[in-house]
Amino acid sequence: MITADHLTKRYGPHAAVDDVSFRCEPGTVTGFLGPNGAGKSTTMRMLCGLTRPTSGAAAVAGRPYRELPNPGREVGVLLDASAQHVGRSGRETLTLAARTMGVDAGRVAAVLDRVGLNPVAAKRRVGAYSLGMRQRLGLALALLGEPRVLVLDEPANGLDPEGIFWMRGLLRDFADRGGTVLLSSHLLREVEAVADRLVVIGGGRVVAQGGKDELLAGAGTLVRARDPHALRLTLDRAGLDATGSADGGCVVRAEPDAVGQAAADAGLVLTELRPAGGGGLEQLFLTLTAGASTKEAVK
């Protein structure tokens, strides 16, 4: 179990994370999504005791991370795969970590095998690893203590398509055995394939959270007309709540039937009318976070 309870982190006047609350339950993979600078890494660092919240609280496996007596046995963390010592081999890195955690040294070979680092790769210095190999080693470190919770920031970064597919299976299997996974990723299709639940943040705030299927189903209606201005006026007059989507259409909080009827009554020519979630997670993400990246870029 992971709990974020009204987490807020301010840097000067700027709130990097603003009143973020969510829970990740055992047996589930939660996808943590948001545009660049949305506050994902800062939230994950607060969950893992690396950044002190300005206000609010976080708990993993029932306690604040810093109060866990042997955290690696409870929570596997992968926040920055390039943070490992470049002068040690992969095997040495894991052997040292096993000693620190009090884990049987025999488990090193098992996790190396689990993450697909063969004996030749395990003997090489981490400095000579590709980003994908570092991610695999980072995941091996996270799994070493046989934790029940995983907190992973962009674990698929640098992995090739086969590696991404492999990681999806590994995370699904971990959750299916009762584990709890929180996973941030920019690879929306991968998140869509593996996550049960989603937490979407933009500008430091939660903009949506819930079951993946429920969020995709409740995303409203995407509508596009030959005359976009007349469409907005028509939707306003019909009392339908609409927002501009990132790509020029309108997302309306209503069923397609009601939107189509309002357009027909006004004699409008529609060029697209469909459930917004039908475009998958990518469409939902763009809709929910429309403008957030731009705000970040000009801040």
Ligand SMILES: Nc1ncnc2c1ncn2[C@@H]1O[C@H](COP(=O)(O)OP(=O)(O)OP(=O)(O)O)[C@@H](O)[C@H]1O
């Ligand atoms: N140590 C810090 N000092 C000042 N500002 C910070 C610090 N760490 C993060 N920020 C700011 O907090 C905001 C959120 O950053 P964060 O790295 O959490 O976003 P993110 O969602 O992980 O982004 P990305 O997808 O690009 O990794 C950004 O505006 C960032 O510049």
